[in-house]
Amino acid sequence: MTALLPRRGLAQILALIVILAVDRVVSPQFFDLRLQDGRLFGSLIDVLNRGTPVALLSLGMVLVIATRGIDLSVGAVMAICGAIAASLADSHGLPVVLAAALGAGLLCGLWNGFLVAVLGMQPIVATLILMVAGRGIAQLITEGRIVTFSSPDLVWLGNGSVLGLPVPVVIALGMLILTGAVVRGSALGLLIEATGGNARASELAGVGTRAMILSVYVWCGVCAALAGVIAAADIMGADANNAGLWLELDAILAVVIGGTSLFGGRFSLVLAVLGALIIQTMNTGILLSGYPPEFNLLVKAVVVLAVLLLQSPKFSGLAGIAARLRRTKA
């Protein structure tokens, strides 16, 4: 079977199909779709729509992880940029709001990149600084309240639809295509992988590793900013205490489920986004199942373990041996 199908991505696609099938069992109307006020309505759309913030985060995170880095600050950056967007939404036009929010994300990324690439700090420590401080900055912007707004333009970013699809989903798709075109349409992706694979060797071979590392953190910041704006637009308010809380962990998980190693090197954008969708398919399934909420985290942990075991070469080796033993017995 492995000979017929491409090895890469098989485990993820299988996992997604299995989880979708389980969702169909716990909730018979899972695949039902209908049009509601000009937009598609159904659990599948919920999966795509609710998966958008983590999918966007994972787009930036996968590049950072490919350089052997990690960015713990994305959740806090979401909170900062959402707070900025919400504070400006009712007094300024959408272009200004977006420019300010994405600009703030870019600055946050630049800060992280500067600490890692220029000062040579370990990524986990360098980004921890902004993870902690960032939420405080967001709380300062909102003065600890939930800042609400009614600007129809910004609300549309969270709740509008294009050809029946929610706007956030279209944005995420656009970002996936854009990121893919930039890193895979040029040698950039290869240089990022080289930096992560062996920074010293790449440096000696003439790769500008510092520039590579700096730019992936900047991109990660911009992706987080976009996720933050969408999260704020979704609830028509910026909640500095909770926006993006712990989402950095979901984003890292999405990248890992997507098969990219935390040790850097080869990465896949599409599989990282698929990883985000796997997480959300599972979350939505849990919400639909009607199990008591005390089980949420347990179910999630078991599924994640199963998906990662599927990808583990040693585990599939063991499974193969077990299958052969059974066959010889029979």
Next chain:
Amino acid sequence: MTPKALFAASAMAALLLALPASAGQLTIGFSQIGSESGWRAAETSVSKQEAAKRQVNLKIADAQQKQENQIKAIRSFIAQNVDAIFLAPVVSTGWDSVLKEAKEAKIPVVLLDRDIDPSGKELYLTAVTSDSVHEGAVAGDWLAKTVGEKACNIVELQGTVGASVAANRKKGFDTAVAKHPNLKVVRSQTGDFTRAKGKEVMESFIKAEGGGKNICAVYAHNDDMMVGAIQAMKEAGLKPGKEILTVSIDAVPDIFKAMAAGEANATVELTPNMAGPALDAIAAFKDKGTVPPKWIQTESKLYTAADDPQKIYDSKKGLGY
């Protein structure tokens, strides 16, 4: 809070601090947790208002969520020989030694909003807190009365799993609803007390319950989750407040906005006015030596669309929620 209101509030606070304490005037130190939520900010501003109303000199120390800061603040209040100390404890244990110091200095301590470890009962005068089981019961009773005899499927948005407030608000509601066999909680999930989660969970409830047709009422453990749930219902083409009844707890300004728009039905107030009853208890204790009961329960008032929600929204929105 608008910058203007903030300026006015700080100017008022500065004025209060600058006033020389007159002979009969009480000076009270208040160790506040911090400003982790809108409710907490509202509690601080209401405390200032209540103190000003009674011409009490209230000194507020913001502990920024740290117990050691609260202990430092209490020691400094003892050193200043204040007439009483208000404490909103950030955690429930570890207060014994500092409260003993206050007791030795004969300064009464009143706990606001949260209780502390039972071993320390004799170390404070009284605790002014809300009963979150009762809050849930008020919500359940309102729903039972409003629905009447017809069958009603309820979906519940719980607070954070493991939070005592969430468990209590669930318990109170369940007990009230259990008396009416026509009311049934069909789905219950956690929305982590946040708008975003409240919206996401409500979206899935709507899909799981036939596009929302089988849902007669939503009960949320706080207003923020309900605000999210109302958005989810509207986006699904449902009419919250009319087709689906809503009841939640806290009474934050935004739920009154929804109520004024006819999209929410009822909320149970977790009053930010914990200082008012505490100030009255201290005044009676100082003047006549009246020892208050160990626990002063604040009122869990029910608000519905009949209570002029727009007016309440206007009066609440400046408090810092």
